[in-house]
Amino acid sequence: MESRHQATEIPVPQANPEAAPDAPQAESVPLIFLSADETAGVCDPNGECY
Amino acid sequence: MTSDVFDRSADRLVVDVWSDVMCPFCYMGDALLAQALERFPHGSEVAVRYHSFLLMPDLPADRAIDLVELLSTERGFPREQAEAMNAQVAKRGKEIGLDYRFDRAVAVNTRTAHRLSHFAKQAGRQHEMIQRLFRAYFTDGLNVGDHATLADLAAEVGLDRDAALSALKSGAFDDDVEADLRHARKLGISGVPFFVFNGKYAVSGAQPVEAFLKALNTSFAETSTVH
Numbered sequence: 001m002e003s004r005h006q007a008t009e010i011p012v013p014q015a016n017p018e019a020a021p022d023a024p025q026a027e028s029v030p031l032i033f034l035s036a037d038e039t040a041g042v043c044d045p046n047g048e049c050y
Numbered sequence: 051m052t053s054d055v056f057d058r059s060a061d062r063l064v065v066d067v068w069s070d071v072m073c074p075f076c077y078m079g080d081a082l083l084a085q086a087l088e089r090f091p092h093g094s095e096v097a098v099r100y101h102s103f104l105l106m107p108d109l110p111a112d113r114a115i116d117l118v119e120l121l122s123t124e125r126g127f128p129r130e131q132a133e134a135m136n137a138q139v140a141k142r143g144k145e146i147g148l149d150y151r152f153d154r155a156v157a158v159n160t161r162t163a164h165r166l167s168h169f170a171k172q173a174g175r176q177h178e179m180i181q182r183l184f185r186a187y188f189t190d191g192l193n194v195g196d197h198a199t200l201a202d203l204a205a206e207v208g209l210d211r212d213a214a215l216s217a218l219k220s221g222a223f224d225d226d227v228e229a230d231l232r233h234a235r236k237l238g239i240s241g242v243p244f245f246v247f248n249g250k251y252a253v254s255g256a257q258p259v260e261a262f263l264k265a266l267n268t269s270f271a272e273t274s275t276v277h
Contacts, residue, residue, distance in 0.1 A: 031237070033252045034265050041075035041139070042241035042255040043105055048125070049075055049135070 062095040062273050063266065068103045068234050068244040069180070071160045071194055074139045074150065077184040078256040079243035081146050086262035092270055100176050102164035102230040103242045106157065114156035114193040154191025161227060163194040166204060168223035169214055178207040248273060 043049040065083070069076035087093045109115070115124075121132035136152035143150045163183050170179035182203050186192040192199050197218045204214035217223065237246070245253040245262070247269040253261055 031246070031252050032250060033254060034261060034268070035254070035257070041078065041142075042243075043070070043073040043075055044241040045105060045107075046125075049073070049139070 063092070063097070063270050064248055065096060065098045065266075066101060066246045066249075067098060068101045068230070068239055069242050070103045070105045071163045071180070071183045071187050072155075072157060073103075073105055073242050074136075074143070074188065075256040076243040077148060077150075077188055078139075078143055078146065079245070080181065080184065081148055082256060082259050083245065083262050085146070086259045086266060089259070089263060090266045090270075092266075095270070096266065098177065100167060100171075100180055101233060102161075102167070102227045103234055103239070103244075104160060104164070104231065105242070107159065107161070109157055109159040111159040111162060111195050114158040114195065117152055117155040117157045120157045149185075149189045151189055151191060155188060156191060156193055158193055158195035160194060161224070162197070162218060163200060164227045164230075165221075165223040166200050166214060166218060168226040169217045170204065170207065170209055171226075173209055175207050175209060179204065179209070182207050 041049060067080070067083070069080065083098070087096060087098075090096065118129060118132050118136070121127045122129040127135070133152075136150070140150035140152065167176050167179050167183065170176045183194055186199070186203055187194050192203075194200065194203075197215060200218055201211045201215035205211035234244075237244075241254065243254075243256060245265070247253070247265045250272070251265050251269050253265050
């Protein structure tokens with residue numbers, strides 16, 4: 001199955017399990033999306049799922 | 051046992067998951083991630099943490115609405131289209147062992163249910179609680195906004211019913227829900243389920259097991275090189 005990697009500039013948490021078990025620390029790290037199936041389902045804040 | 055990796059402190063790999071109780075693909079994504087963890091050879095070194103997301107924050111908290119009715123009358127989907135969409139989700143869910151009964155589902159504001167998941171988190175049972183909430187909503191047709199119903203569900207997963215009911219009535223854990231929502235906004239999350247692996251890799255949606263395995267392997271390999 002073909003996959004694609006796509007970098008974005010969204011600030012994401014830098015997980016630091018020992019220091020913050022409940023809330024990852026936010027740092028500006030490019031988030032890399034791993035998508036393998038375009039038909040995979042998502043529901044959005046409007047309540048729509050596709 | 052996959053459930054061992056949920057609700058415990060992280061060792062080497064942390065998976066942060068944003069989801070909503072009323073999100074059909076979140077239920078699916080949770081099951082698919084669990085299946086991936088069953089196959090992941092380093093599952094004992096993974097911790098999964100659940101975060102709240104509200105798909106329909108404007109829904110009333112004190113009145114449950116037939117889901118198909120909601121989709122057709124308030125969201126503009128022709129009833130036939132809504133039922134067809136639900137049937138497709140149910141078919142895919144059945145393939146991975148989930149029993150969706152959309153004809154029973156009643157939509158309600160899920161903030162209270164999320165507060166309960168944070169209550170359960172304190173006892174290390176957040177994942178069991180979330181799984182029970184998914185089943186309550188999608189299979190049992192229960193009102194997951196009703197305090198007594200939620201307290202019953204808490205008891206089913208081994209939590210103290212009276213303590214759960216007291217927490218729900220007091221409004222406890224609303225700050226935790228808000229913190230999760232703020233965090234989601236900060237990340238730019240526009241849909242759920244949304245999975246972040248070690249704060250670097252993201253998987254959006256109910257992806258196949260292989261996608262979760264790839265994310266687990268990729269992030270774990272990087273973690274290994276750091277240590």
